[in-house]
Amino acid sequence: MPLELRTARVGDVARISQLHADLWRVSHATVFDEDFIEDPLEEAMVAHWQGLLRGRKRPGQVIVALTGHQLEGFVSASLQGSTAQVDHLEVREKMRGRGIGRSLLGLLAQRLRNEGARAATLAVPAGLEDLPRFAKRFGGVLGPVVTRERLGHPMPERTIAWADINRLIGACAG
Template identity: 30%
Template sequence: MGHARVIRAGRPEDLPAIAALHDASWQEVYRGLLPEDYLGSGARDLLAHKWATMPEAALFVAESGGGLDGFIAVENGDAAYVDALHVAAGARGTGLGRALLARAARQARDWGCAGLWLTLLAGNDPADRFYRALGAVETWRGPDPDFPVPVEAIRLDWSDLSRLIEAG
């Protein structure tokens, strides 16, 4: 019998596991989308620095008896910004991504945000399909200023938080 999955607020002691999951996800999903040399030391250094301290964003983690299954970081704004959403390879296809997005949408609603948005790399087709199936609409496409290497990003927005909340 498996362990029940819990989504809870992230804590400082979660940061090493979050950094490791974030890096593992990038290594798998972004291979072929980002240069190999960047995925090596550049990405690892960036993520180690990113997760060295607690973010100002609301951070939620999903865990089961096997450890960290996924996480989401969401920032307050007119529309809340999903800074990161990553699910461990073994937990994909279980509804965890939907549940984490629903948790972020509830947080955005509690903050009084008008919607939720995120960016993803062009070519990350599984994530693109996943988000669009949950009602995301493309509102921008262009060079991603957050990467030190040239990549194209897609902005996806949800104006209906209730749809995301219900989907989770």
Template identity: 30%
Template structure:
């Protein structure tokens, strides 16, 4: 497995993985009609847009094998000066194999190099206990709790986790 930069031609594969990951991780957490609906089309639009015109200071890393993409991490400057780990996904069925750890390590190292002194944070749904345990095992600390409002008309409690800045 190689951790490499994401490319424009990765958009469809990333969107499919993103959809599969959400449908697996969020089953019973997010409304079924949302997960079973046009989620793939929504994720494809997101990734086509991000890869066609990447935001300044953002990075996409993919875990690639000869068979395809098994995970990805997307990091970007947040509106408050911190760095947002907006996505970290490993292919369902491959979780626990080190993909997430390698992507997280790469994303945190990149953030430290490109945005020195800035805190890296993420938002995770409160009921996504497997992801929360992963982040805590890898040094993240809970820094906030709030409600996430989805444009599709539902709300879910979410937690914010951050990695302390190391000198």
């Protein structure tokens, strides 16, 4: 089945929340406590994505990747001044390494460039394996560890920054 990339809709909230919660249960097991990681995590995800897709308080984009009705990945960003701030980039585990992450990030960056973005940032969990290689692959500059609040919990993150969004778009294409 071919991969489809399209703008997320309110009707995607349930599947995005479920995939996001499933992935974070594994990748954020050491960040969240055990009680939160079960039901409250999924509820928090639904509230987060509903707020984003229903409210659209801030300009930005959410793009989903699907094969048929199955959600394979998603990316979300907001536009802060002339910077595209990418908050989430996630691909279903068994679909990784096939270029889906790169396609999502590239399309998102192009769209935000059309809305006026000149620079870009991507927030990544500080513990992500091989982060320097990931940043280098996409031509970004890796920043120091900072603690941000995610779903009401403190989370150590690093930021990959591109002073010129065209650098990111070019790296995603190649």
